[in-house]
Amino acid sequence: MMSQQELLEFFNETRAKSERICSFLETEDYVVQPIVDISPPKWHLGHTTWFFEEFVLKDHQENYRLFDKNSAYVFNSYYESVGDKVVRTNRGNLSRPTVAWVYDYRTYVTKAMDKVLKEEELSEKLLGIIEIGCHHEKQHQELLLTDIKYILGNNPLFPEYNDQFRENPIQDFKREWINIAEGVYEFGHKSDDFCYDNELGKHKRYLNEYQISNKLVTNREYIEFMEAGGYEDVLLWHAEGWDWINENKIKSPSYWHNINGSWNQYTLNGLEELVPDAPLSHISYYEAFAYAQWKGMRLPTEFEWEAAQNYFKWGSRWEWTESAYSPYPGFKTAEGALGEYNGKFMVNQKVLRGGSVATSRNHTRPTYRNFFHPNLRWQFTGLRLAK
Amino acid sequence: MMSQQELLEFFNETRAKSERICSFLETEDYVVQPIVDISPPKWHLGHTTWFFEEFVLKDHQENYRLFDKNSAYVFNSYYESVGDKVVRTNRGNLSRPTVAWVYDYRTYVTKAMDKVLKEEELSEKLLGIIEIGCHHEKQHQELLLTDIKYILGNNPLFPEYNDQFRENPIQDFKREWINIAEGVYEFGHKSDDFCYDNELGKHKRYLNEYQISNKLVTNREYIEFMEAGGYEDVLLWHAEGWDWINENKIKSPSYWHNINGSWNQYTLNGLEELVPDAPLSHISYYEAFAYAQWKGMRLPTEFEWEAAQNYFKWGSRWEWTESAYSPYPGFKTAEGALGEYNGKFMVNQKVLRGGSVATSRNHTRPTYRNFFHPNLRWQFTGLRLAK
């Protein structure tokens, strides 16, 4: 558990980071929402601010004056139990409040929070909520980057975000298979540090012997699958995956463009030649599964991943696992609105483990459970084989 | 036909007007597209500019250098025969090019056109195309106003556009019925002034005797219909109209909000109390028809409207007529891309006559044929009874 002083620094660092991420944008980039899964950057900036106002300042602070009584309505997201909200698909239709307004809102709330953290002695419960709020904002920092990539990368002009962001770290080591022995292993968050409710509940599971690769699958390897007709062989696919690639005419990972016979990839630096040895990115679970089928192997479960993660490098791609997102033994949702945080998504989603080049520093850990629907590709998703 | 000098003035006045309309917007307002029928303001500004670049400067001007070779792609609209275009539903997903870029584009093209009009002696054909381009831009000026109203009026914060725009002129005179005698009348554009291809073809039609009101139906009168259960009486509606009001849960004109039992209307000045004696606005053809049924009357045809229009005031609302949008005898589409202008919409639409508070000055005339699908309500549409 962080001290109040540590939390103050963590809070201010987190708030500044979100704004740094957006500092490369034009005003127009803050507004649009090309598909329902992504949100306009100004919404992320406002929503993370609303969290502190709604769950900290408004409730726990006497005489706190809301920046604007309509903000809650516009920036509430999925907390169904906290009043009305703008329908998710509608976020990109709202030109107001403006970006300038959102920055004023951020400043107002950041200052109010800073004052509270500096001048008052806060209860453990309140400190806990603030810490959640910071981690919540860090999650949105990753979404900011992936949503910005979607907004710019699906624009026919392919504008660059900036020229610094490095998406494609090379894995300059040989493929090896790590062998894990059969037996009972322990899972779940163990330390006192922060974690989400879905990681709690230290518990045992039995694993059969397995091997897991020390390397992520690369672009070069995936091109072999494509050239071998992977997208045309129905026997490699889940029934729903097969329907999905056909309905959406999917023939390659997201952001890949074949220009005059050679593969290019839109990155946050703009459109570039594909780097063959970079880890594959922006694939769906369906594609990860089909690739593994084609290799005669499989994806690890989230527990196989966790039990082995000490023996390989991870963190450049969110790694699809075979595990469906389910509650751990003894999982309890928190009371009230914050209880909506994780549990209500525990159906029809797959767990991803690791973290990605877009994940905020100190945000991920070996027990972190990310989750997405099996068809989603706008995150930096990749795959590691097991057998 | 305008002289080249007159056209130069007309052109510059038109270009300036579009920008004046947008001068009240925030940058964010230029970007969004809440429904497919409306377009982002920056798209209107770019598209009307693209028209002059595509159909005048590029083809007729030697050595003309495109402002940007991608602009055509982004700002083409429906000219299917002029290359690729951004899918209409996608316009609101594009944050780039930016608003600043669009203004630079406008300036570049306006200056190039101004130079051409000042320094060269242009052919009649080219002058004709430029005149069409100006009228085309005037049409988009009306769309700018109605699209801006939609963007702001469907924002939960109901922001004001400006405090000058007058939507609701009172008709301070008594209702009277103008009687028109049976006989053969002549229709279609008669003078040498500009008109669209769909107005051409002066021709005769036979009209039966009829009466037409000198006054538009007012909000007060429409409330009577609502209070009498008009929206619940299936026998007043077309089958498709009945399905439409039920699927969309429509119980009142667009932009009406019942707040604590009294009717308010979003106008370009913001949310205001409904003015009972103002002409009804923002209704669909289905609603206009149902109202007329309820009164035991009917809508005029576009020819009944035209034959009588000298005897009443018009111009504050586009008036739904009973006429489907069809070609006049001898209608010919122009050659090439400009031929796509009007004819290809001549199915499933209803003619509206008159003009509205949003129509640009000098843009409408007694023979002007506007047309929309029967369910559309974002224009300033109203109704005049006949019997």
Next chain:
Amino acid sequence: MMSQQELLEFFNETRAKSERICSFLETEDYVVQPIVDISPPKWHLGHTTWFFEEFVLKDHQENYRLFDKNSAYVFNSYYESVGDKVVRTNRGNLSRPTVAWVYDYRTYVTKAMDKVLKEEELSEKLLGIIEIGCHHEKQHQELLLTDIKYILGNNPLFPEYNDQFRENPIQDFKREWINIAEGVYEFGHKSDDFCYDNELGKHKRYLNEYQISNKLVTNREYIEFMEAGGYEDVLLWHAEGWDWINENKIKSPSYWHNINGSWNQYTLNGLEELVPDAPLSHISYYEAFAYAQWKGMRLPTEFEWEAAQNYFKWGSRWEWTESAYSPYPGFKTAEGALGEYNGKFMVNQKVLRGGSVATSRNHTRPTYRNFFHPNLRWQFTGLRLAK
């Protein structure tokens, strides 16, 4: 106006005809509804029976005992004002009541009607309703044939309906252009015989001089259009027609199958080689319009058709006209449920004139106004050129 005795014969002949049409079906054929526009044959048989029970026997006959109190619910169609009904899209989901039940229902109602017509002296009003009921059933006889064609013709086994039905009468005469002089003509139903409300209102219209073909467009001529790339040339199509052919991947008339390079047509006799000189059939208005554009001609209006119809043969194809379906001057809907008959469809539809090989004998006439949405093709629809 028919005498009661004539009506009795007309009624019994009509009832028998519907059953003769269905005598070639298997029980299973009576049940299915492949698309919303068509209805299961057993529904047609039941619905036309329900009409007589609902509008004649139940209201006008004391002590009449309903065959089954649930029948009204199942066989009501669009009379919104006469209580609940099964949603149209649901008709093909109902296995009960069975076909045998429907025939029992028919017999029961036919006998009751026969008795009433033989034994009682009926009012003019009631005789009028019964006559409408017979014409209503004749309309459904045509729908029975076209719906059966759809059901069997969209079955991958292409079963034959029977081997007698002749769809493709050859027009063995030369193409000529009939010239009609400019002037005022009279339109609308003139005699005392039966007609629908939409034909009433004898009135004058002014026609410009025009030419109309004495021959329908043939399959051979349409193939020329197809081979000249008609389906690929955007400039020939309405915007909505272009979207429609592309979304539905339409490249030929309905029921055409290209097998090993030559055209076959599903007819009620089964799959057969296309007859080049037969009149084109099963096309949408969009296709009719595009063909006419390609020829540099146009479709006649319904009034041009009516003014010229004495000079050419018609009756094998419903002929698309350029006219939208609108009320005639002075059109009044009937009181009550029967008032729903025609008027409520007067939007977004095109008028077809003539009649087809599937039209019941004595059912059509020169003033008859059929109407369909512009994309529908399951009727025997064709086209005649005008210029």
Next chain:
Amino acid sequence: MMSQQELLEFFNETRAKSERICSFLETEDYVVQPIVDISPPKWHLGHTTWFFEEFVLKDHQENYRLFDKNSAYVFNSYYESVGDKVVRTNRGNLSRPTVAWVYDYRTYVTKAMDKVLKEEELSEKLLGIIEIGCHHEKQHQELLLTDIKYILGNNPLFPEYNDQFRENPIQDFKREWINIAEGVYEFGHKSDDFCYDNELGKHKRYLNEYQISNKLVTNREYIEFMEAGGYEDVLLWHAEGWDWINENKIKSPSYWHNINGSWNQYTLNGLEELVPDAPLSHISYYEAFAYAQWKGMRLPTEFEWEAAQNYFKWGSRWEWTESAYSPYPGFKTAEGALGEYNGKFMVNQKVLRGGSVATSRNHTRPTYRNFFHPNLRWQFTGLRLAK
């Protein structure tokens, strides 16, 4: 493993049973497909026959003459690798082949199979395929019953299937909580008897201590949940479940009808008063989950169910578990078309354990893994609480 003689009897008994199930139907009932999840009974009868023709007779029998070369096309289901098939949503649009044809087809194939099983000595592989074919048909027997229930139960006339079928066995014993100790347990199919590929792979798992109810949740208990506002309390639901109940206006289990304030249930005997002490049926996973949340408990995992199943009675309802449908360690898909059997559905579905009143005798077992999407309710699904 069955002997060839045992298999012959098993085969003939299975074939006869399918026909006995359908013996209560009218011809019309065999044809319809009200929603995509269910299939017309004649399709089930044909498809289970096609299986034997395609995978046994055609391949393994020299000189076998297909009953009809088009049957494969019509009755193939999801075996994407075995040629064309009728789109699933289209099954209810096919009136042909007729029901009589399907029975002839069945007789032809049953006789041919009977002859083969009697007269030839078959390989183990072929015997294995035939055994799968019988179990496949038994699965379709359950679907026949549930699809028939859907077809009749969604007909506004609520016809009875027969008066013998017992849906609602009372659990006349007290609720008790069975305690299972923490530790390693073994799972998966153990004997030599038939099982599906998804049960194979005997393996160990670690379970934490838990309690599981000896009784299924009853209608009476579920009504308490409904009356306590369970369907209105967002905090009890998964986000997708909440959207699903709201979009589909779901307020009670499927087949429940509130008539004049008291609950009725459509059963295969027709519409009847709800039996309060019968086990709850026809609920989705979402509803099962929400009920458990409301009780402060949870659903068991499929492993908790399997480890405890010896201590309680099961078999009247398919019991939703918390487990997503995933491959067991070492799961391998079979080679070729039969490999499509189970693995390709292992995403986005939940495992159900047990069996139901509609399950064919000898078809289920303690390791049997049924699976459905979380929103489906047309099976006899229920729930058992764990904690």
